[in-house]
Amino acid sequence: MEKISVAVRFRPPTPTAVDPSSDRIWKVEDNRISLHWPLGTPISGVSFAFDYVFDQSYSNTMVYDPLIKSIIRAAINGFNGTAFAYGQTSSGKTFTMNGSEEDPGIIPLAVKDVFSTIEMTTDREFLIRVSYMEIYNEEINDLLTLGNQKLPIHESLERGIYVAGLREEIVNSSEQVIELLKLGEENRHFGETNMNARSSRSHTIFRMVIESSARDSMESEDVSNAEAIRVSVLNLVDLAGSERIAKTGAGGARLKEGKHINKSLMILGNVINKLSESGKQRGHIPYRDSKLTRILQPALGGNSKTSIICTVAPEEVHIEESRGTLQFASRAKRITNCVQVNEVGPSVLILTDAALLKRQKQEIEELREKLQGSHSEVLEQVILKQRNDMHKSELEREKLAMELEEERKRRAALELCIKDQQKKLEDLSSLCTSDYASVSIQPKKSSRTMLDDASVSKHNVLRTPNFKAVGDDFVMKRPSCFMELDSSPTLEAFGNTADEDLWMQLNKGCITDLDMLQLTPDIKCQPLPLFDMPHEPVLNEDAGSKRCHSLATECDFIRQQLEALREKYNIMETECTLLNEENFSLFGALSLSKQENEQIRAEKEELLDKLNEEKQKLKELKKDIQRFSLEFVKKTGLQVALHTKLKEVSEKMKALKVPCDG
Numbered sequence: 262m263e264k265i266s267v268a269v270r271f272r273p274p275t276p277t278a279v280d281p282s283s284d285r286i287w288k289v290e291d292n293r294i295s296l297h298w299p300l301g302t303p304i305s306g307v308s309f310a311f312d313y314v315f316d317q318s319y320s321n322t323m324v325y326d327p328l329i330k331s332i333i334r335a336a337i338n339g340f341n342g343t344a345f346a347y348g349q350t351s352s353g354k355t356f357t358m359n360g361s362e363e364d365p366g367i368i369p370l371a372v373k374d375v376f377s378t379i380e381m382t383t384d385r386e387f388l389i390r391v392s393y394m395e396i397y398n399e400e401i402n403d404l405l406t407l408g409n410q411k412l413p414i415h416e417s418l419e420r421g422i423y424v425a426g427l428r429e430e431i432v433n434s435s436e437q438v439i440e441l442l443k444l445g446e447e448n449r450h451f452g453e454t455n456m457n458a459r460s461s462r463s464h465t466i467f468r469m470v471i472e473s474s475a476r477d478s479m480e481s482e483d484v485s486n487a488e489a490i491r492v493s494v495l496n497l498v499d500l501a502g503s504e505r506i507a508k509t510g511a512g513g514a515r516l517k518e519g520k521h522i523n524k525s526l527m528i529l530g531n532v533i534n535k536l537s538e539s540g541k542q543r544g545h546i547p548y549r550d551s552k553l554t555r556i557l558q559p560a561l562g563g564n565s566k567t568s569i570i571c572t573v574a575p576e577e578v579h580i581e582e583s584r585g586t587l588q589f590a591s592r593a594k595r596i597t598n599c600v601q602v603n604e605v606g607p608s609v610l611i612l613t614d615a616a617l618l619k620r621q622k623q624e625i626e627e628l629r630e631k632l633q634g635s636h637s638e639v640l641e642q643v644i645l646k647q648r649n650d651m652h653k654s655e656l657e658r659e660k661l662a663m664e665l666e667e668e669r670k671r672r673a674a675l676e677l678c679i680k681d682q683q684k685k686l687e688d689l690s691s692l693c694t695s696d697y698a699s700v701s702i703q704p705k706k707s708s709r710t711m712l713d714d715a716s717v718s719k720h721n722v723l724r725t726p727n728f729k730a731v732g733d734d735f736v737m738k739r740p741s742c743f744m745e746l747d748s749s750p751t752l753e754a755f756g757n758t759a760d761e762d763l764w765m766q767l768n769k770g771c772i773t774d775l776d777m778l779q780l781t782p783d784i785k786c787q788p789l790p791l792f793d794m795p796h797e798p799v800l801n802e803d804a805g806s807k808r809c810h811s812l813a814t815e816c817d818f819i820r821q822q823l824e825a826l827r828e829k830y831n832i833m834e835t836e837c838t839l840l841n842e843e844n845f846s847l848f849g850a851l852s853l854s855k856q857e858n859e860q861i862r863a864e865k866e867e868l869l870d871k872l873n874e875e876k877q878k879l880k881e882l883k884k885d886i887q888r889f890s891l892e893f894v895k896k897t898g899l900q901v902a903l904h905t906k907l908k909e910v911s912e913k914m915k916a917l918k919v920p921c922d923g
């Protein structure tokens with residue numbers, strides 16, 4: 262059992278951000294950190310102790326030596342190892358893990374250390390494989406092979422938890438690994454936020470698998486001499502930083518990334534919390550809640566030597582986040598891992614009648630050749646392409662569906678608008694009717710004076726004050742010269758008279774009698790005093806015709822608008838239909854590509870089965886060879902023994918001078 266080792270590292274403050282006169286400050290003394298008021302008094306309850314605390318004066322090498330070096334040594338000796346950087350955005354995680362030209366980070370230092378150590382370990386032979394992956398928006402992408410994305414996590418008895426389909430490169434030198442790391446960095450997701458010009462938008466895991474076997478055992482023909490093979494996994498992890506959306510100013514893609522980052526870090530926090538509790542309270546550990554915790558499962562409470570470097574931004578504005586990081590670190594400190602060397606069991610050893618690692622390398626080469634020969638690589642490429650195509654068309658389909666939905670909404674809004682316009686038109690028409698009615702009050706009544714109507718007002722009903730007696734000629738037949746016009750003539754053209762057709766058109770064939778309006782019972786209005794009533798009506802014909810004209814123009818305008826809207830609506834509808842058709846055909850293409858994909862997958866599986874069969878045969882052949890060679894050794898031994906015995910007998914016989922014929 263071994264505790265996780267936890268270190269805290271402060272990055273240098275940004276030059277503009279610190280104001281020593283008013284800011285609270287973090288103080289580092291040995292391996293203790295505490296928060297102080299500007300005048301230096303410690304703030305109670307904010308003090309933490311860790312295995313190591315590195316202030317801003319520490320270089321990456323100074324962090325590496327006490328914290329990581331021992332993990333690398335252990336990994337070379339067959340123990341799993343993990344180191345990861347945790348902290349809020351812009352606190353220096355990537356700087357710690359990757360470093361710079363002048364101050365290389367933990368990953369390049371570890372790579373160099375691995376190769377220099379194995380070079381010095383002359384009694385063992387090593388085989389090193391590396392892989393580099395990122396978890397971006399909860400999907401695993403291979404950083405060493407562009408396009409190798411959305412990889413699944415599998416678990417098996419032999420391999421434990423692993424990422425299926427991830428490229429593993431056999432490497433012989435640190436330079437080769439550094440080149441691969443550069444390639445991976447190019448493929449990794451970075452983005453600019455308010456807090457960091459080059460913010461990591463994904464968690465990355467750089468992995469080295471170190472296999473080794475004692476040199477003597479590989480050269481020895483004697484099976485019993487053979488020693489176990491050690492296989493260890495070293496994970497070097499650069500987590501994306503937790504971030505407050507308000508501070509980073511993230512929107513769009515950045516926002517989506519931020520949410521995924523925060524969620525997976527929260528799950529990591531939950532796992533750490535659970536693991537930090539004592540055995541009985543612990544309960545279920547939610548490793549499966551995120552890809553990050555699933556992959557790091559062995560490093561958290563499992564079989565691994567683990568170090569966590571918690572990076573902290575020292576500025577006053579980040580104090581709350583820094584406290585969060587330190588609390589996370591304190592909990593992580595309580596976790597105990599169960600570390601043991603990983604040795605491959607004796608069943609494998611029986612087969613090692615020659616240099617096992619060499620043979621493994623050879624086998625890998627053979628398998629690779631076989632795979633190439635069986636076009637599996639080509640097939641894999643096809644599958645990869647199909648998967649990408651499928652992904653693309655799914656994205657396209659989603660986009661189309663969204664567009665369709667928007668069109669639908671726009672259509673509904675248009676329909677509403679049209680209805681609204683129709684209503685307005687109807688209101689306007691009825692308004693026209695009533696206005697015209699007020700002007701074209703039955704000509705026969707025109708001779709009636711206000712005094713005549715006083716009898717009506719006596720019954721307490723409304724009489725319009727704008728009433729004007731109009732001449733009998735007010736509504737007249739349309740002159741023949743207007744019959745050829747495309748549009749109705751304007752009302753000014755009539756002077757004091759209105760055309761009968763236009764009249765009908767405006768009133769939709771319904772002529773309202775003003776007297777009918779006057780008798781509307783609901784409107785309670787004081788009758789105008791008869792003596793105040795002017796003998797001449799207030800509404801003159803000019804004002805009436807102007808009003809009519811403006812109403813007609815308004816009517817025309819609304820009608821045009823309505824037409825334009827109808828046209829737009831029709832276009833939208835056609836577009837919608839087209840989109841639907843496109844969507845349908847895309848669905849067709851998608852299901853076709855899925856089928857093809859299935860077929861290819863089946864072919865691949867068949868090929869893999871064959872490959873496994875061949876491997877099995879190879880194993881059996883090896884067993885046979887082993888058996889034969891043992892038999893051979895035994896028989897040779899017997900022969901030698903027989904020969905020695907014969908020699909002894911013949912010498913004895915010679916000594917006894919017994920004639921000997923053979």
Ligand SMILES: Nc1ncnc2c1ncn2[C@@H]1O[C@H](COP(=O)(O)OP(=O)(O)OP(=O)(O)O)[C@@H](O)[C@H]1O
Nearest residue numbers: 272273350351352353354355356457460461501502
């Ligand atoms: N110890 C350090 N010494 C000098 N500069 C540092 C140190 N730590 C961080 N920096 C600088 O601070 C900035 C932010 O650091 P970095 O990108 O490593 O943060 P991060 O925690 O990885 O952020 P994110 O989570 O957004 O990716 C960089 O410009 C980096 O060079």
